Amino acid sequence: MSGTLADDIRAKLGDFSPAERKVARVLLAGYPSPVFETVAVIADRAAVSTPTVLRFAARMGYRGFPDLQAAVREELDARSASPVTLYEAAGLGHAEEPQAAATVLQRAGAAMGPALERTLAEIPPHDFDRAVDLLADRKRRVILAGGRFTHLLAQYLGLHLMQLREEVHFLPDRPVERTAALTRLTRRDVVVLFDYRRYEEDKTAIARLARENGGRTVVFTDPWLSPAAAHADVVLPAHVGTMAPYDSLVPTMAIIEAVIAGVIAALGPDGHRQLTHNEDTARRIGLI
Numbered sequence: 001m002s003g004t005l006a007d008d009i010r011a012k013l014g015d016f017s018p019a020e021r022k023v024a025r026v027l028l029a030g031y032p033s034p035v036f037e038t039v040a041v042i043a044d045r046a047a048v049s050t051p052t053v054l055r056f057a058a059r060m061g062y063r064g065f066p067d068l069q070a071a072v073r074e075e076l077d078a079r080s081a082s083p084v085t086l087y088e089a090a091g092l093g094h095a096e097e098p099q100a101a102a103t104v105l106q107r108a109g110a111a112m113g114p115a116l117e118r119t120l121a122e123i124p125p126h127d128f129d130r131a132v133d134l135l136a137d138r139k140r141r142v143i144l145a146g147g148r149f150t151h152l153l154a155q156y157l158g159l160h161l162m163q164l165r166e167e168v169h170f171l172p173d174r175p176v177e178r179t180a181a182l183t184r185l186t187r188r189d190v191v192v193l194f195d196y197r198r199y200e201e202d203k204t205a206i207a208r209l210a211r212e213n214g215g216r217t218v219v220f221t222d223p224w225l226s227p228a229a230a231h232a233d234v235v236l237p238a239h240v241g242t243m244a245p246y247d248s249l250v251p252t253m254a255i256i257e258a259v260i261a262g263v264i265a266a267l268g269p270d271g272h273r274q275l276t277h278n279e280d281t282a283r284r285i286g287l288i
Helices: 003-016 018-028 039-046 050-059 065-079 083-089 102-121 125-136 151-164 174-181 201-212 227-231 250-267 271-283
Strands: 142-145 168-170 189-194 214-220 234-237
Touching: 003 018, 018 039, 018 050, 039 050, 039 102, 050 065, 102 250, 125 189, 125 214, 125 234, 125 250, 142 151, 151 168, 151 189, 151 214, 151 250, 151 271, 189 201, 201 214, 201 227, 214 227, 214 250
Parallel strands: 142 168, 142 189, 189 214, 214 234
Antiparallel strands: none
16 A cells, blocks of 8 residues: 555565665665665665665655655654644634534545545455455454554454454453463464554554464554554555544444455355354343
């Protein structure tokens, strides 16, 4: 998904010359920090000439290396944007006449519609299929966790999965319980994390723990990519276009519902039996 320089570099790797590919690998290793080194330092690390680094910047569509660095600075500003900065950037906060409902709905469609379309069009099919395969594997245990707002998305996905298969759990909130759960991570676990800009450090630590213990990690995130994505087996990024000041999670919800549909298809009769058994139990105890 386009959105960061790193994404654009990966997409163009096959178009670079061998020397330019060396520059690309240097910049991708530890991204974004290497981008802010001098041209001479980057050339030395890549074992190429300084003109090669400059040609690389031109190949990426920039007039020079300073322009490339400036683009990454803007990217980092976007990554760390808060509701307050988005609010101010949108020119909100001063007295305005209340807008008619039709106007608000029209603006919502103009903002969210393109974000939803781009998200679904740009999700890599391989990553989507891999996420479905992991979540439909009944030999694996699924553990989900989200952030301040995105814990609601983790619950939405998890509650659907619970109706279709066994061994689906939410990572506990209380420190002792959370620590105990993470201590028990094994290679049969699939950890599903939701992490969006103003990323939460614990999500990266959890993804790293899962990998160290041989487990698999699926990360739902935004176009700028949570740091947890560096330790993930599957990354499902979504655009977050909205009317401000909050990022929209509508595109992420669409990905979740597509994943659920994929899991239902992958489980087939097993999923149907589990769903039927759950409904029978709920009916017997008066929940439906």
